Amino acid sequence: MTEAEDLLEFFEELLFSTKKEHLSDLQRAILLASLQDTRITYDQLAEQCGYSAKYVKQDIAPKLW
Numbered sequence: 001m002t003e004a005e006d007l008l009e010f011f012e013e014l015l016f017s018t019k020k021e022h023l024s025d026l027q028r029a030i031l032l033a034s035l036q037d038t039r040i041t042y043d044q045l046a047e048q049c050g051y052s053a054k055y056v057k058q059d060i061a062p063k064l065w
Contacts, residue, residue, distance in 0.1 A: 004035035026051060026060050 026049055032041050046056040
């Protein structure tokens, strides 16, 4: 596992232990791209994951930050 994946796993465990919530695959992809310092836009990520860019920008991403 990479350091970014380890951090993501830690965050997921923390989120579940405090809020009893799980990340969606899309949320996981956004956070992992951010942790890996990947230069990818929400539009590109949405296209790769099969979602609309509007959905990613207006519904998913704001909940993460």
